[in-house]
Amino acid sequence: MKALIMLALTCAAGANTQLPARAAPLPVVDVRSAETAPVSIGSTETFTGTVRISTPFQALPPGHAGGASVSFEAQARTAWHSHPLGQILVVTSGIGLVQQDGQPAQILRPGDVVTIPANVHHWHGAGPGGAMTHIAIAEKENGSAVTWQDKVSDQDYLAAVKSTGLGSAPVGSPSRARQLMGDVAPKLAELTDQVLFGEIWERPGLGKRDRSLATVSALIAMNRPEQLRSHLVLGLQNGLTQLELSELITHLAFYTGWPNAVSATGVARDVFQRKPAP
Incomplete structure (x- = not known):
C-alpha cells in the first residue's frame, strides 16, 4: 500500500511539471549587398x-x-x-x-x-x-x-x-560628349554617355566624388589638359572643393612630375575663375 501511494504521488508531481518554454528567436542584423x-x-x-x-x-x-x-x-x-x-x-x-x-x-x-x-x-x-x-x-x-x-x-x-546660379544650359541640350564627338564619332559619344557615364560612373562601389578624384588624378598624371578641364568642372559638381583640387595637384607633383602639376595648375586656374566655389 505504501508503495502504491508513493507511485501515485510521483505521477502527480510529474504531471504538474511543465517543460521550459522555447525562447523567442533573437533579432539579427541583416546586411544586403548593393551589388545584388x-x-x-x-x-x-x-x-x-x-x-x-x-x-x-x-x-x-x-x-x-x-x-x-x-x-x-x-x-x-x-x-x-x-x-x-x-x-x-x-x-x-x-x-x-x-x-x-x-x-x-x-x-x-x-x-x-x-x-x-x-x-x-x-x-x-x-x-x-x-x-x-x-x-x-x-x-x-x-x-x-x-x-x-x-x-x-x-x-x-x-x-x-x-x-x-548653376548655369543656363538649355534644357534637353546635347550632352558634352555629343557636343565634342557626335558629328565625327557618334557611336563613341553614345558609348561615353550610356556606358561610361550611364553605367561605370553609376556603379555603387565608388561615389561620384571619389570617381572624380580618381579621374582627375589620372588625367594630371597623363598630362591631358583638355580632358582635365571638363573633369575639374565635373569634380566641382560632384562635390570636390577648389581647396581639395589644389591640394591634389600639389600632392601629385611629387608622384607624376613637376611639369604635369604646373600644367594642371593653369587649367585649374581657368576653371576656378569661371566657376564660383561651392
Whole structure:
C-alpha cells in the first residue's frame, strides 16, 4: 500500500511539471549587398529624364519608414509631389536642386540633409551639368507615402537653374560628349554617355566624388589638359572643393612630375575663375 501511494504521488508531481518554454528567436542584423539590390527606372509619369531607383528598403516592425537610393541624370527631376508624413533626403553625390511650391529653388550638395514637412508640394532633381544621387526616406499613411501632381516643365526647371546660379544650359541640350564627338564619332559619344557615364560612373562601389578624384588624378598624371578641364568642372559638381583640387595637384607633383602639376595648375586656374566655389 505504501508503495502504491508513493507511485501515485510521483505521477502527480510529474504531471504538474511543465517543460521550459522555447525562447523567442533573437533579432539579427541583416546586411544586403548593393551589388545584388534591384535597380528600376523611374516612371515617365512621375519623373522627367532618366532616374534610377536602387537599394529599396523598409523598416522592420514596429518601424514604418522606407525609402531607396535615387540617382538622377543631368536635368532629370521628379514631378511636383507631397508626402503625407513628410520626407528626408540625404544627398550622397552630385549637385542638385530642391524647390517648394511658391519658394525659391535651393542647391543640393553632397552631405546635405533635406527635411520636407508633411503635405508640402515640392520637387527635386539633378542640376544641369551632372548627375545627383540622394537617399529618400518617408513613412506611409494608409498604405501611401507620396501623392504625385503635375510634372515640372522645362521652363520652370530652367528658371530654377538660373535663379540658383548653376548655369543656363538649355534644357534637353546635347550632352558634352555629343557636343565634342557626335558629328565625327557618334557611336563613341553614345558609348561615353550610356556606358561610361550611364553605367561605370553609376556603379555603387565608388561615389561620384571619389570617381572624380580618381579621374582627375589620372588625367594630371597623363598630362591631358583638355580632358582635365571638363573633369575639374565635373569634380566641382560632384562635390570636390577648389581647396581639395589644389591640394591634389600639389600632392601629385611629387608622384607624376613637376611639369604635369604646373600644367594642371593653369587649367585649374581657368576653371576656378569661371566657376564660383561651392
